[in-house]
Amino acid sequence: MVLAIIAKLRKRFRKTPSRPQRPDADGVTYRPLRSLDERIEGWRVVIEDDRQRAMYDRVAASIDRTAYAALQDKYRAEIEAAEELAVTKYLDLAPWFMIHSRLARMLDIDTRPKCSILDIGAGGGQFLAIAKAYGHEVLAFDKPDPAVYGDLLKLCGIPRIEGSVQLGEPLPQSIGRFDLIMINGQVFDVFPKSGGKRWTVSEWASFLEYLTATHLEYPSTLFVGLNKSAGPTGVEEFLWPLVDLAEEHGATVERKRATMHYELTEPLNFEGASKDPWLTLGKA
Ligand SMILES: C[S@@+](CC[C@H](N)C(=O)[O-])C[C@H]1O[C@@H](n2cnc3c(N)ncnc32)[C@H](O)[C@@H]1O
Secondary structure: OHHHHHHHHHHHHOOOOOOOOOOOOOOOOOOOOOOHHHHHHHHHOOOOOHHHHHHHHHHHHOOOHHHHHHHHHHHHHHHHHOOOOOHHHHHOHHHHHHHHHHHHHHOOOOOOOOOEEEEEOOOOOHHHHHHHHOOOEEEEEEOOOOHHHHHHHHHOOOOEEEOOOOOOOOOOHHHOOEEEEEEEOOOOOEOOOOOOOEOOHHHHHHHHHHHHHHHEEEEEEEEEEOOOOEOOOOOOEOOHHHHHHHHHOOOEEEOOOOEEEEEEOOOOOOOOOOOOOHHHOOOO
């Protein structure tokens, strides 16, 4: 009886445990020099889905803390001197693991049979790091610079073929064919020396037909998560007509974030859309 009363009183006066707060008030504030574990803990609280959280936890655990701290030291002066974080924001792994574990959840990276995955414009490789943590065979395709991307890929043990997507040019043969191709937050569709002008739907359609004909095994998955690429300066808006076209051709699309998820049994053929074969583009 006395014990029951004590337990009741304890419960009544127990302090409410303080819930860790999301580490950014509005939008993402990058903190690449903070402790990795502190950042991982802070961003973990925003993940509501159990499977996504499990993927986030697994990739976070896979990072060698000593090697990570050495990278922070390597880029410390650059980060402290910069007024705005440019590519060094990718060193702050936690928000990127949060973003990419959401994509990994959409693509069932945790449950799909072991497969080969190519990430075009992979950046620091956070998506591939998750896939690798689940035993998939991963490859990054990206430009050789900036160095921070290469350092992050090394940290996660992800191989990269260096190169660049260029209008009308084939990708290197050595890339091969894959079960899943990921394109997220692309900028390869910016025309060089154009002041930010980007490909139209027609150029995208040509590229996706070429890509799926030459670099996918079947059945396979293609995922495209757009960067903002339309509007007067080419960065204000997503290229919605491309999302519409994808939906018309069987992709599952997310309207909030302009993502397109194709499950394919054969190469894409955007019949009826005006476009020229990829390898003829940009030759005039
Ligand atoms: C905004 S970052 C996105 C990185 C990563 N996909 C992500 O979701 O976090 C754009 C990436 O595209 C790469 N990139 C830029 N131009 C490219 C090109 N012509 N061909 C291939 N990749 C390119 C950059 O090096 C960078 O890795």
